[in-house]
Amino acid sequence: MTTRAALFIGLSLAATMVSAQEIKPGSAFLSPEMLRQQSDEARNPGFLWVEQGGELFSRRSGGAPACIACHAGPERSLKGAATRYPQVDAASGKLLNLEGRIEQCRTQRQNEPAFGYESPELLGLTAYVASFSRGLPMAVATEGAAKPYLEAGKAFYERRQGQLNLSCRQCHDGLVGEKLRGDTISHGIGTGYPAYRLEWNGVGSLHRRLRACSLGVRATQFDYGAPDYLALELYLAARAKGLPLESPGLRR
Amino acid sequence: MDPGSTCSRPGQLALVLATLLATPAGALEAYTIAGDAIPAPLGGEIGDPARGRALVLDRTRGNCLICHRVPVPDEPFQGTIGPPLAGVGARLTAGQLRLRLVDTSLLNPETVMPPYFRTEGLRDVAPQFRGLPALNAQEIEDVVAYLVSLRTP
Numbered sequence: 001m002t003t004r005a006a007l008f009i010g011l012s013l014a015a016t017m018v019s020a021q022e023i024k025p026g027s028a029f030l031s032p033e034m035l036r037q038q039s040d041e042a043r044n045p046g047f048l049w050v051e052q053g054g055e056l057f058s059r060r061s062g063g064a065p066a067c068i069a070c071h072a073g074p075e076r077s078l079k080g081a082a083t084r085y086p087q088v089d090a091a092s093g094k095l096l097n098l099e100g101r102i103e104q105c106r107t108q109r110q111n112e113p114a115f116g117y118e119s120p121e122l123l124g125l126t127a128y129v130a131s132f133s134r135g136l137p138m139a140v141a142t143e144g145a146a147k148p149y150l151e152a153g154k155a156f157y158e159r160r161q162g163q164l165n166l167s168c169r170q171c172h173d174g175l176v177g178e179k180l181r182g183d184t185i186s187h188g189i190g191t192g193y194p195a196y197r198l199e200w201n202g203v204g205s206l207h208r209r210l211r212a213c214s215l216g217v218r219a220t221q222f223d224y225g226a227p228d229y230l231a232l233e234l235y236l237a238a239r240a241k242g243l244p245l246e247s248p249g250l251r252r
Numbered sequence: 253m254d255p256g257s258t259c260s261r262p263g264q265l266a267l268v269l270a271t272l273l274a275t276p277a278g279a280l281e282a283y284t285i286a287g288d289a290i291p292a293p294l295g296g297e298i299g300d301p302a303r304g305r306a307l308v309l310d311r312t313r314g315n316c317l318i319c320h321r322v323p324v325p326d327e328p329f330q331g332t333i334g335p336p337l338a339g340v341g342a343r344l345t346a347g348q349l350r351l352r353l354v355d356t357s358l359l360n361p362e363t364v365m366p367p368y369f370r371t372e373g374l375r376d377v378a379p380q381f382r383g384l385p386a387l388n389a390q391e392i393e394d395v396v397a398y399l400v401s402l403r404t405p
Contacts, residue, residue, distance in 0.1 A: 161376040163386055164366035165357075175333055175364065181318045182329035218386075220376045 025243045026251070029177075029186040038192075038250035046127060046196035046248025049120075049203040053128025056121055064110035067125070075132055082133040083245055086234045088145040095149045095230045099126050099205060117224035123203050127194045130247035138191060138245060140237040153235030156228060162219030168232075171213075183252060188213075189240035190233070192249020203248060206233060280369060281389045288359055289347030293396075294369065294389035304398030307391055314387065314395060319364070323402060334365060339405030349399045353392050368392060 027035055037043045058068045071077050086097040089104070096104065102125050103114045115122040142150050157168045171180070172188030179185075193206035200208075207229050211221045222228045281295040293299070307314040308322060316322070319333035340349070351358065355367040367374075368386040377383075387395065 159375065161374075163374060163377050163381040163384075165374055166364065166366065170364050179329075179332040181331055215378070218378050218381045220378055 023187045023189065023239055023243065025240075025246060026186050026189065026192045026249060027246055029184045030250070034250055034252075038246070044196065044248060044250055046194070046203055046250060047131075049124045049127045049194065049196075050131045050248060051128075052120070053124030053126070056125055057128055061110070061112055064112055067105065067110075070105075070109065074129070078129055078132045080133050080136050080139070082130040082247070083136050083139045085140065086149075086230055086237065087141055088149070093145065095146075095227070095234060097206075097225075097230055097233055098129060100225060100230070102126060102129065118205060118208060123194050123205065126205070127203060127248050130194065130245065133245045134247065135244045137242045138237055138240045140234060140241065142234075142238045142241075146234065149231045149234050150238055152228075153231035153233070153238075156232045157235050162214070162217035164217040164219075166217045168213065187239070188236065189243065190236045191240050191243060192246040192251060194247055195249035195251050197251045199252060206236075280371060280385055283350075283354065285351065285358070286347070288351060289345060290350040290354060291347040293393050294350070294354075297390045297393040299390075299393030299395070299397030301394070301397040301401045303391075304394035304396070307387065307395055308398060313391070314368075323404070337399065337402055339402060341400040341402045342405070344399075346396055346400050349396050350392065353387070353395060368395075 027038060030038065041047050056067075057071075057074065058066050060066045068074065082098050085101065086095050088094070089096045089101075099117060099122055102122060106112050107114050115125075140146070160167045160170075168188060171185055175185050176187055177184060190206045190209065193209060194203050195209070196203050197209075205224065207222075207224045207226075210229050210232065211224075214221045283290045283294055284292065305324075308316045309324065309327065311317075316337070317327060317330050319331040321330040321332070321336040321338070323338040344352070352365065354369040356363045356365040357367060366386060369389070369392050371383055371385055
């Protein structure tokens with residue numbers, strides 16, 4: 001029993017040390033070849049989505065003004081915008097991620113039907129807007145109205161879930177650098193999303209990645225854009241504060 | 253019902269012995285813990301090592317290779333999260349292996365190793381898995397039989 005007690009102390013010390021360790025961007029866990037490919041606009045397939053998003057951004061649809069009518073010179077006017085999402089929408093008090101903000105512009109300012117999560121249009125526009133923040137430090141607000149959302153996200157991150165009874169934290173703090181099958185476990189901060197995943201053969205949103213982790217532990221998959229995942233996204237972004245946004249990332 | 257609740261503190265384990273009462277229909281087979289082992293086969297089933305090996309490798313069933321290495325050289329991408337399973341049959345008895353598969357959290361509450369024979373105290377389980385153990389009694393015995401056969405480190 002004494003050995004067991006010693007083991008527990010050892011384990012909790014290890015846990016403290018892990019949580020104090022420095023959080024690294026997702027690219028720090030890529031193979032050198034994938035890292036080179038991610039950095040190279042000509043070879044990173046995610047930039048095809050960025051390009052398509054760029055076309056949509058300046059195209060009028062129906063009678064509505066194009067995005068560019070309100071956001072002229074997006075490489076300047078939207079520079080850094082993505083680093084501040086998710087954020088609380090002042091009017092509704094709801095937490096919005098970048099996809100949510102784009103859909104809000106689409107439905108309320110352009111009076112057009114929403115594109116829908118994971119549609120090529122929304123992925124393209126999100127990747128396009130995010131690309132103006134490539135390399136800039138994540139800077140989400142975590143105080144005031146954001147605080148309850150942040151706390152809900154943290155609680156989600158830390159609780160065991162699913163038939164395999166694992167929390168996000170057990171993998172993405174406790175097992176960073178270990179191999180899960182062929183994957184190297186990262187800090188799971190998601191700053192490369194929307195990202196091109198080889199497994200998807202295309203670009204997908206962060207919520208699509210979160211659904212994959214939920215399924216991995218045989219837990220409930222929440223809907224795209226669900227409040228649970230939004231709060232989680234805010235917590236991940238808060239963990240990533242100061243780290244560079246990397247979208248469009250390239251992932252296995 | 254929840255074996256964890258009868259023996260959730262490590263100190264109690266050393267003293268042994270939650271005998272679980274016969275369970276209602278649909279519930280998991282009862283088992284008795286002695287020390288850090290479950291000595292008797294679950295439901296009295298007899299394990300088959302070949303079926304156990306298949307369950308260990310199957311990504312939709314045991315999926316043990318996400319975390320463990322096993323002495324099966326033609327399996328690429330074996331995990332490094334848990335201890336390698338080569339030689340585990342020489343290190344642990346069948347009863348000790350059984351308890352570790354059923355619910356390692358009985359020994360280590362912080363463990364990463366999933367409970368393969370437990371349905372209580374889990375949250376947000378995906379609908380298709382709800383109320384079911386990850387492996388049933390027969391399957392646990394099959395996997396135990398396979399692990400017992402891994403004697404060379």
